[in-house]
Amino acid sequence: MFESVLVANRGEIAVRVIRALRRFGIRSVAVHSDADADALHVRLADESVRLGPASARESYLSIERVVEAALSTGARAVHPGYGFLAENAEFARACDKAGLVFIGPPAEAIEAMGDKIRAKLTVAAAGVPVVPGRTEVGMTDDDLVDAAGEIGFPVLLKPSAGGGGKGMRLVREPGALRDAIESARREARGSFGDDALLIERFVGNPRHIEIQVLADAHGAVVHLGERECSLQRRHQKIIEEAPSPLLTPPVREAMGRAAVEAARSVGYVGAGTVEFIVDGASGDYFFMEMNTRLQVEHPVTELATGVDLVEQQLRVAAGEHLRLGEVAFTRHAVEARVYAEDPARGFLPTGGTVLALEEPADVRVDSALRVGLTVGSDYDPMLAKVIAAGDTREEALRRLDAALGRVVLLGVTTNIPFLRALLRHPDVRSGALDTGLVERELDxxxxxxxxxxxxxxxxxERQLSLRGGDDPWARGDGWRVGEHAWTTWLIDGVPVRVRGDEVSVDGAEPVRLKASVEDGALVVGGRRYAVARSGDVLWLGADGCSWALTETRPSEVAATAAGGAGGPVTSPMPGTVLVVRASAGDEVAAGQPLFVVEAMKMEHTVTAPVAGVLAEVRVQAGDRVALDQPLAVVVPHQE
Known part of the structure; x- marks a missing residue:
């Protein structure tokens, strides 16, 4: 076994591999960009090396810098994780040339399966069923049109290179075909530098089933059963499980044999995944592609079979024989991907600083999160994976839903409420899945x-925080001699009136809600909320949900009421303040630029909502700001 391994990745997969190396007593070397200098994978590793600035192209995607980092630290092998350089044949060759063991398949296998046309031709020759279509190299637009006529509509255009749904086009009628070809070529050329297309029959009500395979350098190839990955949005997986509720044991074994033959056809070594599309009506299955790396969803196979895939990768790379014996599913496992995104805003990526964090201890959580971590927009927005197992599928789904409900993550908006709603959907509970379910049920x-x-x-919570101890004259919660007075707050622009334990939201009849602070949590009406604050943004978390709530002070409420449209000026997205164009006390006109905020590599100009006086400026150039964080307060002119 190796004495030292460099992990050429970041985030939760780097953490997962580093922890596996620690179990084996193998020295781990982390690499990082400037954005990840204090990341969890860097903290956990025995040694770390800076690759370069935040840009992935200048850090995690730089073959030269990664290889140099391995050599300078005495690493004997390199684990690529997934993403970045994991399926880069040139990286595998560079490692070999430098005398480093690449913990993955041979470069030739990566190349063979990285080109969809070549991959389909190769596995078809090995007897693996492929989707009916045309996969010749160098097909012209006319060739594609002729092929569509032979196959019959609807058809699916797919780039030969790349993945992730980029460049794919579903064409349902002949009149739309040529425009779709032009569009698909343009996107494929921009995304992958290659506009070669293939064309396939579109499979209706499809299910996405993939088979995990392992192969050693001595000719042994085995499969570890399937994973169901049909719950997707825009061709990106959301929830995965093993085994699939669709497959019977005979079909599982047949698909497993096909996956083994696909791996053998390219001389595969290591862990890989052969992906199939299954016709929901007929049950026919067809090869789609092979991922020549560890998959994001590998933990569900590990929990369902008891086989540690990273351990097997290390053993195979060290030259050992596979010694797994008979592999079978002993439990059912389900995984949910936690992303920094806001489903309520069209799944826009979010960001911010992790202010509070609790991860459930009774299920598996693959995560690189920690309190104080800044989640930016430089890399993929996946933050963590929560994986639960049970003796039955129903138990696994129930345990995963409950575990997501116990996650506390304040400071960054995530998709956890969406995940819980999806897990509770009746079609998901019954196993009646297909790749279009999420889009159909999105609303x-x-x-x-x-x-x-x-x-x-x-x-x-704000009222409780304003109580000033035993001195009634020092209290700011509306206390008056004889009784409390009503205090009005604008919470996310909604007026909320509070008097003692009475509260009225947006003019509704007041209700009594007992509120207290217990063990650092806010308890209101019997419901516990995790609490964190960033400036005037209050974060509340309960049942896996989190809410970033902008509080407007009573004086600002009065300013808003006086002008009808004044009050706080907020940031449209998490980012950095580049420019401050006005100062407190300045007269401003409606629409006047006040700030420039950089977010998601774009600049956003924040303007004054009305004419008035800039009563307060709360940020300066260089400050990082959260979504909807107040930047200033405008007091409108009185008419």
Whole structure:
């Protein structure tokens, strides 16, 4: 076994591999960009090397710098994780040339399976069923049109290079075909530098089933059963499970044999995944592609079979024989991917600083999160994976839903509420899945409006925080001789009136809600909320949900009421303040530029909502700001 391994990746997969290396007593070397200098994978590793600036092209995607880091630290092997350079044949060759063991397949296998046309031709020659279509190299637009006529509509255009759904086009009628070809070529050329296309029959009500394979350098190839990956949005997987509720044992074995033959056809070595599309009506299955690396969803196979795939990768790379014996599913496992994105805003990527974090201890969590971590926009927005197992599928789904409900993650908006809604969908519970389910049911799965009870809790938390101890004259919660006075707060622009334990949201009848702070948590009406604050943004978390609530002070409420459109000026996205164009006390015109905020590599100009006086400026150039964080307060001119 190796004495030292460099992990050429970041985030949760780097953490997962580093922890595996620690179990084997293998010295681990992390690499990082400037953005990840204090990341968890860097903290856990025995040694770390800076690759370069935040840009992936100048850091994690730089073959020269990664190889140099391995050589300078005495690493004997390199584990690529997934993404970045994991399926880069030139990287595998560079490692070999430098005398480093690449913990992955041979470069030739990566190349063979990286080209979809070549891959389909190769596995078809080995007897593996492929989707009916045309996969010749160098097909012209006319060739594709002729092929569509032979196959019959609807058809699917796919780039030969790349993946992730980029460049794919579903064409349902002949009149739309040529425009679709032009569009698909353009996107494929821009994404992969290669506009070669193939054309396939479109499989209706498809299910996405993939088979995990392992192969050693001595000719042994085995499969470890399947994973169901049909729950997707825009061709990106969301929830995966093993085994699939669709497959019977005979079909599982047949697909497993096909996957083994696909791996043998390219001389595969290491861990890989052969992906199939299954016709939901007929049950026919067809080869789609092979991923020549460890998959994001590998933990479900590990929990369902008891086989540690990273351990097997290390053993195979060290030259050992596979010694797995008979592999079978002993449990059912389900994984959910936690992303920094806001489903209520069209799944826009989010960001921010992790202010509070609790991860469930009774299920597996693959994560690189920690309190104080800044989640930016330089890399993929996946933050963590939560994986649960049970003796039955129903138990696994129930345990995963409950575990997601116990996640506390404040400071960064995530997709956890969406994941929980999806897990509870009746078709998911029954196993009636297909790749279009999420898109069809999206409106039912995404809650846009913040519940009134959360707005009430935010106002009550503010009132509790303003109580000034035993001196009644020092209190700021509306206390008066004889009784409390009503205090009005704007919580995310909604007026919330509070008097003692009475609260009224947006003019509704007041209700009594007992509020207290217990063990650092806010308890309102019996519901516990995790609490964190960043400036005037209050974060509340409960049942896996989190809410970033902008609080407007009573004086600002009065300013808003006076002008009808004044009050706080907020940041449209998490980012960095580049420019401040006005100072407190300045007269401003409606629409006047006040700030420039950089977010997601784009500059956003923030303007004054009305004419008035800039009563307060709360940020300066260089400050990082959260989504909807107040930047300034405009007091409108009185008419």
């Amino acid at each position: 039912r799965l995404v809650e846009v409006r913040r519940p009134d009870e959360v707005l009430a809790a935010a106002a009550l």
